[in-house]
Amino acid sequence: MTNLRGGDLSRLRQLNSLSALRELRGAGPLTLSALAERTGLSRPSTKDVVDELIELGWVVEVAPTAGSMGRPARRYRFRADSGYLVGIDIGAHNVRAALADLDGEVLAETRQPVLPEAPLADRLAAIERAVDGCLALSGKRMTDLWTVAVGTNGVVTREGHVVFSAAIPAWRGLDLAAELRRMFPCEVLIENDSRLAVLAESKRGAARGAGDVVFLHIGRRMGSALIIDGKLHRGYGAAAGEIAMLPEARWFDAPEHLHACPAVPADVPPEDAAGHTLAAARDGDPVALTCVERFVDDLAVGTAAMVLLLDPEVVVLGGGFSRSADVLLPPLRERLERVCMRMPEVRASTLGEECVVFGAIEYAVAHHDRHLFADDGDPGAQRSPGSSGHGSPTWTRGTG
């Protein structure tokens, strides 16, 4: 809407190329006729466009399907394998990584345990091992990577500085983007982990298709993230979602109800206490149930504030405690119904622990698409299939 612009004849071709590419991207192999119908172009024009895309390396022809009437149509598909993306979840206890193609199809996943108090070098080494593992598992090389997207705990600036991280002390004040750019010879994106989680849930998880989503990260640490009007909301200073900082929201200390529950035996290690409480509540232990109720009481206050303020379509419960969503959802819904003007859907995360990694991949895919489909400048010029390796064709054409 804001940046629609006319221009040259070549601009029209560009628009049509992008339109065709998008259709191929979303729908898998298509015949020329099918693509023509989807783009609204005539068949001959579609052919022109596709030929150009093939020459540029964005599209390849695949074998025609047999068994239908008439002359078999040639079929084309988006070359999702012209580049690869890596998503990384840097948590306090684990570094997870996944490698995917340009469609976001995951080809390999790894996990490297880390100690929360590990020094910076150890954590960076774990990141490198996690990515190397993905490359080895998928048989790709470092130079095949186009983008590495990273999710981590804390407030992260748009440039990739970690301003603040309660869970990972070594992180604070670090120029994480610079560290990782030294490690990976490709584009590096950094984002808050909860935000990537909500992105994943809205793309392929519990909130698929919803335009306005509130994500609750409930676990040892509490957090939240927002999708507004289909887009990740970062805020002016990239500090959105930090409602847990407000005492009146009663979020910060809420997990204490689960950690310090009298129903937990003394020999249970502190990091398993909350899980124990939730399990006991599921089994009907009245003491544990009371603790869960108190936790939900507190959780519901901040959640209600978000729901009343934003009127989202879906609220997604994620984070470590969401494994016990069956215990948490009914009382949470009940409390929200008391105060909310309009009750949103309240659902548990369907992606679980891989949420952030998937979100990182979706973030990288979206970043790639944004450049590809941007209607300013020459799209895809900074990265086209031809630009690495053969090195001949770029997107821009006819300059000479």
Place this chain on the structure above:
Amino acid sequence: MTNLRGGDLSRLRQLNSLSALRELRGAGPLTLSALAERTGLSRPSTKDVVDELIELGWVVEVAPTAGSMGRPARRYRFRADSGYLVGIDIGAHNVRAALADLDGEVLAETRQPVLPEAPLADRLAAIERAVDGCLALSGKRMTDLWTVAVGTNGVVTREGHVVFSAAIPAWRGLDLAAELRRMFPCEVLIENDSRLAVLAESKRGAARGAGDVVFLHIGRRMGSALIIDGKLHRGYGAAAGEIAMLPEARWFDAPEHLHACPAVPADVPPEDAAGHTLAAARDGDPVALTCVERFVDDLAVGTAAMVLLLDPEVVVLGGGFSRSADVLLPPLRERLERVCMRMPEVRASTLGEECVVFGAIEYAVAHHDRHLFADDGDPGAQRSPGSSGHGSPTWTRGTG
């Protein structure tokens, strides 16, 4: 980004026409060369485009400026006077209306007092009088109106039903859009008044140019509204901004501190009590100051929740009490600084009581532009200058 589409050659012309129209719209009279430079088109093509726009009635030629070197250039301007918009603010005590041209330039304003408990018919009659007044003052006729945009208290659906209104009892459950469509032979838009206020502040008021804005409506009744990523946030069920409904946010009863302040003499009528308290606080009355402090204590809780959650660029203080922003802003800032991760700008409304009317006009302008610049279907076809009156040309061309 999402709906960029290629297509026909005529589509390119359409894009270029819209691009030219937008430049003319934003920048006042332009010469052909200037317009060509802005749109990126060549001069001959720009001429073609402008000729077409003139034929369609969107653009007119104005007298050239004298006194410069060379042959004087012809100048063209957007025909903001090809249609008119009315913005209406339906409050509990007043109905305000303003008439503006398609650029949002206000030509006439009126106000009609109403009693809060007035029956439906009286309020509708006041609306009609307010608009008739604007028409008389500006010398326009009802048929010159393209759009009437209305702001009113309460939760309003996308279709213009009032779901709920605490301030205007007669409103509840009313199909306000239908009532007004009966009254005005043009497009009718309904929106919540706080939302229109924040729109006005973000377009021409205290938050001009900001992408993420939190608007606090503080007055006899408390409310809020959000601009997120430059757009009005409605929420899935049009119920966004209702944080005052949450007891823990301490907003709902906050005005009571000002109404029931012991510093107010008994002979002051109840509706003036809050103003009296604020005035006394400005004069240094210690009792009044305490009441104001308590009010701000409560106000800051809900505000901090919004700021922490959204990390806005600007917070705007509007509503009746914002006339005393000099008394309220310093303590509010001080409290927000204690809890917020990143402190936003906190400013007083610069539009005051006309906020909602201006917002309604901005809303109508935006609605008009959205249709005009929409890149789907044939833009402006539903309303083009030619469509009323002469009735010959429409936007679409070359169909036969």
Place this chain on the structure above:
DNA sequence: GCTACTTACGAAGGAGTGCTTCATTAGTAG
């Protein structure tokens, strides 16, 4: 009042893109 300079206008010719149309080709069905 005349000439030189500056800037804009308008027409002509050329290139690129998309559309329609039609004969041709490569399969399946009987």
Place this chain on the structure above:
DNA sequence: CTACTAATGAAGCACTCCTTCGTAAGTAGC
């Protein structure tokens, strides 16, 4: 082997934009 179906590829046409050039309408200087 023939009839039918659906995709292919080439030809001709229409539209939009670009570049180039000669012309027109002002101001500045003499």
